[in-house]
Amino acid sequence: MSISDYTLAIEDLTVSFDGFKAVDALNLYIDKNELRVVIGPNGAGKTTVLDLICGKTRSTEGSIMFKNQELTKLSEHEIVHAGVGRKFQTPSIYENLTVFENLEVSYPEGRSVFGSLGFKRTAEIDERIMEIAKEIFLEEFLDMEAALLSHGQKQWLEIGMLLIQEPELLMLDEPVAGMSVKEREQTAELLKRICEGRSVLVIEHDMDFVASIAHKVTVLHQGKILAEGDMESVQNDPAVIEVYLGH
Amino acid sequence: MNFIYERLLGGKNGMVGIAILAALIFIILPLSLDLFRLNLVGKYLTYAFAAVSLVLLWGYGGILSLGQGVFFGLGGYCMAMFLKLEASSPENTAIQSTPGIPDFMDWNQLTELPWFWTPFDNFGFTILAVLVVPTVFAFIIGYSMFKRRVGGVYFAIITQIIALILTVLIVGQQGYTGGINGITDLRTLNGWDIRTDSAKYILYFINAILLIGVIFLGRYILTSKFGRLLLAMRDKEDRVRFSGYDVSNFKIFVFCISAMISAIGGAMFTLQVGFMSPSFVGIVPSIEMVIFAAVGGRMSLIGVVYGTLLVNFGKTMFSETFPEMWLFLMGGLFIAVVMYFPNGIAGLWEKHGTKLTSCIKKMQCVDTVKTYISNKRVAKAEATGE
Numbered sequence: 001m002s003i004s005d006y007t008l009a010i011e012d013l014t015v016s017f018d019g020f021k022a023v024d025a026l027n028l029y030i031d032k033n034e035l036r037v038v039i040g041p042n043g044a045g046k047t048t049v050l051d052l053i054c055g056k057t058r059s060t061e062g063s064i065m066f067k068n069q070e071l072t073k074l075s076e077h078e079i080v081h082a083g084v085g086r087k088f089q090t091p092s093i094y095e096n097l098t099v100f101e102n103l104e105v106s107y108p109e110g111r112s113v114f115g116s117l118g119f120k121r122t123a124e125i126d127e128r129i130m131e132i133a134k135e136i137f138l139e140e141f142l143d144m145e146a147a148l149l150s151h152g153q154k155q156w157l158e159i160g161m162l163l164i165q166e167p168e169l170l171m172l173d174e175p176v177a178g179m180s181v182k183e184r185e186q187t188a189e190l191l192k193r194i195c196e197g198r199s200v201l202v203i204e205h206d207m208d209f210v211a212s213i214a215h216k217v218t219v220l221h222q223g224k225i226l227a228e229g230d231m232e233s234v235q236n237d238p239a240v241i242e243v244y245l246g247h
Numbered sequence: 248m249n250f251i252y253e254r255l256l257g258g259k260n261g262m263v264g265i266a267i268l269a270a271l272i273f274i275i276l277p278l279s280l281d282l283f284r285l286n287l288v289g290k291y292l293t294y295a296f297a298a299v300s301l302v303l304l305w306g307y308g309g310i311l312s313l314g315q316g317v318f319f320g321l322g323g324y325c326m327a328m329f330l331k332l333e334a335s336s337p338e339n340t341a342i343q344s345t346p347g348i349p350d351f352m353d354w355n356q357l358t359e360l361p362w363f364w365t366p367f368d369n370f371g372f373t374i375l376a377v378l379v380v381p382t383v384f385a386f387i388i389g390y391s392m393f394k395r396r397v398g399g400v401y402f403a404i405i406t407q408i409i410a411l412i413l414t415v416l417i418v419g420q421q422g423y424t425g426g427i428n429g430i431t432d433l434r435t436l437n438g439w440d441i442r443t444d445s446a447k448y449i450l451y452f453i454n455a456i457l458l459i460g461v462i463f464l465g466r467y468i469l470t471s472k473f474g475r476l477l478l479a480m481r482d483k484e485d486r487v488r489f490s491g492y493d494v495s496n497f498k499i500f501v502f503c504i505s506a507m508i509s510a511i512g513g514a515m516f517t518l519q520v521g522f523m524s525p526s527f528v529g530i531v532p533s534i535e536m537v538i539f540a541a542v543g544g545r546m547s548l549i550g551v552v553y554g555t556l557l558v559n560f561g562k563t564m565f566s567e568t569f570p571e572m573w574l575f576l577m578g579g580l581f582i583a584v585v586m587y588f589p590n591g592i593a594g595l596w597e598k599h600g601t602k603l604t605s606c607i608k609k610m611q612c613v614d615t616v617k618t619y620i621s622n623k624r625v626a627k628a629e630a631t632g633e
Contacts, residue, residue, distance in 0.1 A: 080491035119472035
């Protein structure tokens, strides 16, 4: 299989902060329709990898190819336009706007200054927003100010704000943190549904949740890949056990 | 039709708000004040342009500029240059050693008009310059700061420094700018004497119309997706950036628009007051404009107009009686607004105004109950045949 067959191909990716290598010569390949989960102890560099892909942090070396397009040279909004969406660790939504407006602002139209001034709500956009709201279990809250949503609902809203852009690579940083058991189940269901037709990269700590969604798991440790494979083989890997349980 | 109703007039509430404001500045104030006081109100209303510009920039955009006086001043100076050239015709300045140039240039041994003054003998060019010069200046500042992601308190400090630099520059280059005295002794606009009573009335109304127009422009911007994006950027800039927007472009645009709005106010100031000086450019006027916006309510295009009027009336009253105390009072007012009613007058109205109206409605309810009871009594009395 050549590199161009992957949705995302990361090669020799390195970033160093004043000599400390947070990510060290990382290679990571993600297929179309794949749901990959990245796990690892605190400080392993998981969030940094997402930061590098979406352009929040600039790499020192290496390449990130997304659909044969080099991302390391693009600015943040260009990476989004290329088809990469990223959810932040703490729910990052617009608290002063309603759920509807949150989704509307994220709708990929009228993205330039003058485009946004002339932007009109069409029936098509309304429909799309309704569709997404249904998918993220928020169709009854469209007119509610986003600040009033529960923590779990805010997480869903942010996922919805990404879905409305139809990204081909969706990156989620701890999507079920702070969710109730029922909300976790609903989220797992949601993730399984949305990884059709796109690739999803998830960072998560909750092992039960990981086991329920992951196609393949990558274990990061000190900026390097420690193990990769299905959940069972990774869980039985002695190196992984050592890292997680300590010496 | 729907567009005008929803977007410009802001629905029923917005329409009532703008109608009340228009009634106040078009009818009530002109009828109840003498010309001297009305001219003062006209002057205050030119500051309201800067306050309105701060609603867009600071209230919605979250970008605090402590340099709106720069743009107000640039607009004012552009207008003043035109009026000054017209007032400095060779006949009017025959006693100068170089007739035909502004008097302060002659005093500073200049013998010919500087190149950047010459186009200002054309009125069309001047109007264009009033709008374009401050906007281009704002674009340069905005581009160099927002593209580098300078924001928050750093932006505020830098804009304040720019206000200071510009003041120093104007004061220092006396021969080109009129120095600390500013550009004074302005007389006619295309031959029309702006010092007469009728001209003062006309300019007052032109200013009022422009102010309402600018409020409509603000409404248009804030009710568009652009307005929602401004709020979104103020809240979670990164989320907007990682939703595919080039955040800096939006900030540059709103900064330019706010500069242009302030500049219109500045030009109208020159026309109504009859001079322009560096004391309307520097740090103090710039901060005063922020206070006007804060007191009026930085989220309300209409509220800030009331804020501007109230603070300025207060200033006039207090500075007549306790001139030294005014600045302290103004500082205290600003702190009080920020601490106790962060949404200003508009916020107070929103909070207690609805209570007031519902209270009135309740009283009507009490009345209907009363009539209902008395009707019952009458009916009962009739039934029992008394």
